[in-house]
Amino acid sequence: MMINHSLRNQYKVSPGTVIKGKWYNHEYRIIKELGNGANGIVYLADCHGQDAALKISDNSMSISSEINILKSFAKVRGCTLGPSLLAVDDWAVKDKVFPFYVMEYIKGENYLDFIKKGDSWTAVLILRLLKNLSLLHGMGYIFGDLKPENLIISAPAGDVRFVDVGGITPIGRSIKEFTEFFDRGYWGMGSRKADPAYDLFAAAMIFINSYYPKRFGRKGEGLSELTRAVNEHKELRRYEKVILKALMGKYDTADSMREELLRIISQNSAKGGIPNQGTKEPSLVQSRTARKKKTKGRHLESLILVLLISFIYILYIYSRLL
Amino acid sequence: MNPGTIRQILLITDGCSNHGEDPSAMAALAREQGITVNVIGVVDQDIIDEKGLSEIESIAKAGGGVSQVVYSAQLSQTVQMVTRKGMTQTIQGVVNKELQQILGRSQTIEDLPPDKRGEIVEVVDELGETAGLQVLVLVDTSASMKHKLPTVKEALLDLSLSLNARMGENHFSVFIFPGKKSEVEKLLDWTPRLEALTNIFPKLTTGGMTPTGPALREALGSFKKKRSLRSLLSNDDKPFFEESV
Numbered sequence: 001m002m003i004n005h006s007l008r009n010q011y012k013v014s015p016g017t018v019i020k021g022k023w024y025n026h027e028y029r030i031i032k033e034l035g036n037g038a039n040g041i042v043y044l045a046d047c048h049g050q051d052a053a054l055k056i057s058d059n060s061m062s063i064s065s066e067i068n069i070l071k072s073f074a075k076v077r078g079c080t081l082g083p084s085l086l087a088v089d090d091w092a093v094k095d096k097v098f099p100f101y102v103m104e105y106i107k108g109e110n111y112l113d114f115i116k117k118g119d120s121w122t123a124v125l126i127l128r129l130l131k132n133l134s135l136l137h138g139m140g141y142i143f144g145d146l147k148p149e150n151l152i153i154s155a156p157a158g159d160v161r162f163v164d165v166g167g168i169t170p171i172g173r174s175i176k177e178f179t180e181f182f183d184r185g186y187w188g189m190g191s192r193k194a195d196p197a198y199d200l201f202a203a204a205m206i207f208i209n210s211y212y213p214k215r216f217g218r219k220g221e222g223l224s225e226l227t228r229a230v231n232e233h234k235e236l237r238r239y240e241k242v243i244l245k246a247l248m249g250k251y252d253t254a255d256s257m258r259e260e261l262l263r264i265i266s267q268n269s270a271k272g273g274i275p276n277q278g279t280k281e282p283s284l285v286q287s288r289t290a291r292k293k294k295t296k297g298r299h300l301e302s303l304i305l306v307l308l309i310s311f312i313y314i315l316y317i318y319s320r321l322l
Numbered sequence: 323m324n325p326g327t328i329r330q331i332l333l334i335t336d337g338c339s340n341h342g343e344d345p346s347a348m349a350a351l352a353r354e355q356g357i358t359v360n361v362i363g364v365v366d367q368d369i370i371d372e373k374g375l376s377e378i379e380s381i382a383k384a385g386g387g388v389s390q391v392v393y394s395a396q397l398s399q400t401v402q403m404v405t406r407k408g409m410t411q412t413i414q415g416v417v418n419k420e421l422q423q424i425l426g427r428s429q430t431i432e433d434l435p436p437d438k439r440g441e442i443v444e445v446v447d448e449l450g451e452t453a454g455l456q457v458l459v460l461v462d463t464s465a466s467m468k469h470k471l472p473t474v475k476e477a478l479l480d481l482s483l484s485l486n487a488r489m490g491e492n493h494f495s496v497f498i499f500p501g502k503k504s505e506v507e508k509l510l511d512w513t514p515r516l517e518a519l520t521n522i523f524p525k526l527t528t529g530g531m532t533p534t535g536p537a538l539r540e541a542l543g544s545f546k547k548k549r550s551l552r553s554l555l556s557n558d559d560k561p562f563f564e565e566s567v
């Protein structure tokens with residue numbers, strides 16, 4: 001916990017406060033606080049009768065660089081990775097000026113709250129997260145500070161949206177913002193240079209965090225600790241192969257990780273349904289050895305069966321989510 | 323753009339100096355020479371000494387740097403954050419000066435309309451990524467720091483991980499105070515590899531005296547002769563940093 005925050009109190013405002021932009025004179029009435037972090041406070045605000053999220057800070061550099069990112073999202077047509085940018089201004093209060101920006105309010109729950117509904121969602125959300133990452137990486141950026149708090153699962157469709165774009169870093173540069181549990185450098189498993197594998201490591205840690213909501217700290221050798229954590233949890237063990245490969249930086253692209261995860265999910269579903277609370281599933285390792293024992297003649301037959309069932313499963317997921 | 327070098331002293335301490343020169347005066351002296359002083363105060367849970375706190379703040383103010391008080395458990399993240407913030411602040415200061423020259427009055431980034439700030443942020447980011455960086459780490463090893471030293475070491479290794487991911491060159495040096503025989507002791511001479519301190523970092527403290535001022539003075543002497551910070555922004559200047567080892 002950081003301890004001194006004297007300036008912060010000056011832009012920490014109570015519901016009902018009207019924030020008026022100094023450059024464009026628009027007014028925003030604060031409804032409530034949505035969250036706050038290292039770089040400012042985010043409020044739900046009323047903007048001409050519409051809900052919007054307003055982020056205010058005393059740091060014009062970090063606010064401006066977040067605005068830059070949101071603007072570059074806006075240039076990509078149909079890009080809904082993050083909130084859309086609505087307005088940019090400064091708030092002059094007493095003798096101080098605080099920069100702020102107004103963005104789309106993304107209604108929904110953060111990742112960890114959302115999966116409390118039941119963990120049949122976990123794998124689906126990770127798939128969606130990987131699709132988002134693939135788009136973002138395609139634009140030349142790494143998310144950086146990837147963690148459940150920065151993912152809002154929008155209601156009701158269950159889309160994964162990024163909030164807090166402050167950690168987004170051009171590929172090849174150094175990571176500026178991170179959270180230890182999700183940082184491969186912290187676990188001694190790689191550099192803090194922005195490459196797609198950096199985000200994929202964090203995605204694997206989100207997977208782990210889904211089953212270890214309290215998280216845990218590093219005590220000894222990173223990889224063996226994380227491997228143990230994965231192995232000790234029945235649901236995680238099922239995805240062991242993908243998680244460990246991502247932790248070890250073996251995927252160059254989000255798509256390759258996504259494809260492999262999708263394969264495992266369909267194998268699992270072929271073996272007896274969607275991962276669900278309480279179902280007893282053979283671990284990934286077991287199911288792989290079991291398959292090896294099959295005779296050649298049965299091989300094709302079971303392959304067709306697996307494909308068919310996974311197809312139905314995918315259809316099922318999409319019909320549920322759309 | 324051919325960025326110059328940013329020079330910082332990172333002071334890690336847990337309280338009050340009690341010996342020698344006023345540390346704020348020494349920090350101000352550093353600032354005069356284009357070296358900023360960032361200060362991290364490491365405290366134990368619940369123990370926040372008002373006097374120590376205000377000393378930490380005023381050293382950083384005088385040294386044109388950033389200060390942050392943290393519990394030991396948060397040290398790693400803080401060390402890298404404070405170093406980065408300090409760099410950004412230095413670069414921003416230079417950019418602001420440059421703006422004033424161009425616009426001819428006391429113009430800062432904040433005085434520009436929000437829409438115009440974006441490009442400046444990009445320049446600052448670019449410089450932060452590519453500029454050379456010299457960090458002299460000054461660690462308080464007086465008695466009360468004893469149980470915090472392993473955490474300090476971890477945090478410094480973590481700092482090198484963060485900074486080595488940058489495109490620019492880094493050089494580190496580590497001093498501790500009080501030293502075994504003198505007020506200050508050089509632990510690690512300028513090197514690109516801060517990890518080198520793994521085996522030499524002290525596990526034991528060296529006494530109750532806390533000569534923060536003298537330590538800062540000594541640290542200053544360890545930087546080579548410097549060109550002006552303004553050259554951070556000009557293209558013709560060669561990076562001034564000469565290998566000191």
Ligand SMILES: Nc1ncnc2c1ncn2[C@@H]1O[C@H](COP(=O)(O)OP(=O)(O)O)[C@@H](O)[C@H]1O
Binds near residue numbers: 041042103149150
């Ligand atoms: N556009 C938004 N819509 C809804 N909630 C948001 C939005 N932006 C931020 N939030 C909420 O506010 C919290 C803090 O915002 P964030 O940008 O992460 O601040 P910081 O960068 O200071 O950590 C987020 O975790 C999220 O819960």
